[in-house]
Amino acid sequence: MLLYTYPENFRAFKALIAAQFSGVNVQVAPNFVMGETNKTEDFLKKFPLGKVPALETDDGKYLFESNSIAYYLSNAQLRGGSDLEKAQVLQWLSFADSELGPASAAWVFPILGIMQFNKITNERAKQDIVKALETLQARLVNNTFLVGERITLADIVVFCGLLQLFQHVADPEFRKPFFAVSRWFNTILNQPQTKAVVKNFTLCEKEAAFDPKKYQEWQAKFGGAQQQPKKEKKKEEKPAAEKPAKKKEDKIEEPQELDAADEALLLEPKSKDPFDLLPKGTFNFDDFKRVYSNEEESKSIPYFFEKFDKENYSIWFGEYKYPEELTKTFMSCNLIGGMFQRLDKMRKQAFASCCLFGEDNNSTISGVWVWRGQELAFPLSPDWQIDYESYAWKKLDADSEETKKLVTQYFSWAGTDKDGRKFNQGKIFK
Amino acid sequence: MTVETEITRVANYLKFPIKGKLSYTEDNIIQMNINANEKIIGFSSILNYFHNEVQKKDNQHVQDFYQTKQFFDFANLFIRSTSKRDKYAACLELNSYLESRSYLIGQRISLADLVVFYSLNDIMLQLSPLEKESYLNLSRWYSYIQSIETIRQNTKEVNFSTIHLLGWNTAAHV
Structure with a gap:
């Protein structure tokens, strides 16, 4: 049987260790080059996902996904005795994928x-x-x-899921409360079957720190695939995939191909508020909203510029892309209201004033938005992605006079749109 | 458990033909015939004989080899001691020793696990659930060794399940 993988792939380790225990003969495909072999037509015909590890059996059957491959290569003991044990094995496999995998990646990557x-x-x-x-x-x-x-596939898979953590970041101090986990980890690590696969492993002595230089080097080499919003991921996969081939030259330690699921989870953490990810600056939306509601614009707008923290917050101009479709003004207002409702969870860390200019059958919608972070906020949550693509977004320079004028105009519901249509109605997102 | 039973079980585990080879000297010390002319006398000596036989087949590390002998003595002197204080001191010591270990020596079953397991049986059977609870690591190890049929043979089963039935949070007693 042939296992396709790049070297030191902890996902492939699951399969290789299981095979060691069961005595099944598995060869790692020679000459496999990540990013090349797995993009060939031949490979994609067998494994449409184009990901590794992937297994080709002697009688020409194909398996993808590391857990299924490891399961296939297991013997009866590894799969668990009773039905309950089999289910428990499955339980820990899922645990490794969902509880351990994404968090481990977020810490170690x-x-x-x-x-x-x-x-x-x-x-x-x-x-x-x-x-x-x-x-x-x-x-x-x-x-x-x-x-x-007994040792089962559950031990093997969870062990593999902990490898990177225990190698790079979980130092003795961190491991201390988890003495039973350490005991078990050492036991699995030191089984001859594991040792045959996992070589050169050393337990972390001191938590490795983030090294911006390392990051820049990596970014320069492999591009910012991870920084793109997730919709563009597919196209960006190639540069990310090239790294294992290159890693030997520059000795960057085992950069793994980010799993799509890991990435999605990293971009959309479990948190209720996606803004939590972004640094909290000094600008307090609640305070500003209170001033804006209670005071005249002549006071609240200077207050805004006085308190605004351009390091951690940004100002945006959004303009509805299809004004020719706007008919009755009340319908346009509903359009804005609906968008505000769908963005409800954004309220805490955002503020906007959207205005409708013109009259029935000749109108435009545009608004000034403020939110936490320097990037377009909508991709942070799948809940926020319904409307924003219908708008053209432009980031405004917080220091420029133009921005000040625009903010003043929109916050005080005055003036005209760029074609001279008069202000008709406004709505505040707060 | 008598030393005769214990030696028989170790021999069974090793698939060493023991039937009819054990007897007692005049002053009531156990002995084992190896051939027509040679006898090995004494519990420790017989265990060490087995241990050497295993070593011949199964080249373990020198360090592990001698450590196993140490556990034979430990079992003999403390676990099988007539003093209650020694026995409980042995349990305490094993409990802390096993906090970071799955097996007594190295990362697999050795004769040390067998011998300590058999020697402990009487003590473990008498422990109250709360005591088993306080020897958390020892209980974990004991229940694991007990689950291996080829080791346990007819050894009386120690029940650990009451711990869970009472719904105690075992980890809280460390």
């Missing part, structure tokens, strides 16, 4: 220079890992292994 470091993401990832380790600890304090009283 910046350290490896694959992703930009973000303090809040980092802290959340640590919290998620602590929770996952507490779950493991609760089981392993009373039991030698994860399922039943």
